[in-house]
Amino acid sequence: MSQIAGHLEPYLVLAGMLFAIGSFGFLARRNAISMLMSIELMLNAVNLAALALGAFIPSLAGQGAAFALLIIAVAAAEATVGLAIVIAIFRNRKTPLVDEYDTMRQ
């Protein structure tokens, strides 16, 4: 029998650590595309938590996977629009670094 992979908590801890790493990347990186990649990490952490809960709690069977599929669809839409916005801004400002996007502040 397994002592780690058969319990719920290790999966949730892994998801929490992945979410924390993604939030750090979103807050700290300068490149807009790096920030989008950090958002993808956070969405995947949520997916992992939903799937773990759906797999280990019998009354949630199937719902975790349904949530994960919906989150994947929303993430695809978010990546499309986000990268299009980054490319549109890059065409005007010639830089992907978010701390140089200060036109609206002036």
Next chain:
Amino acid sequence: MPLPDVIPFIGLGWSDVLFLLLGGVVLAAAFGVVFGRDIIKSGLFLILTLGALAGIYVMLGAAIVAGAQVLVYIGAISVLILFAIMLTQSKVAPLKLAFQTQVAPAALAAVLLALLFGLAFGSTDWGSTVFTDTPAATGTAPVAAALFGPYLLAFEIASVLILAAVIGGLYLAMEPKGDEVGEELL
């Protein structure tokens, strides 16, 4: 000759070793995404993270989600991100400044968030969780029953959302009128 259930000398089962391996790859590649100086390498580490996560999804018995992860995330979103990186990469950008000035508060916030997650997971009683070696593959019938039963409205709204995102992405990335059209691929 069948393999023993518990690996000698370590005391862990085979699925434990698989989980630790995949989880270690996920965390190490996520650190590579966040801390990498070269953004192309960050994108490639993102693909590694998503692939290892698909392995963990298979361990959790959700093979359909793992397939969607490989098709949508690794096949589509990663390619989109790599395209955007190549379109926006400029050689004059200073590579040594990958982080903003708020990197120390950001690190503090992330560590606090991880500690908060640990406290919440440790103190919550999750009720009767099934204990198996690894969760058995449940097939797609419960997923379909949930997706086309209580979550049917969310499913339909997701399709409308994807249509709106496609049109919006095309409009946002379109070349403005008056310039030379056709120079760029996007």
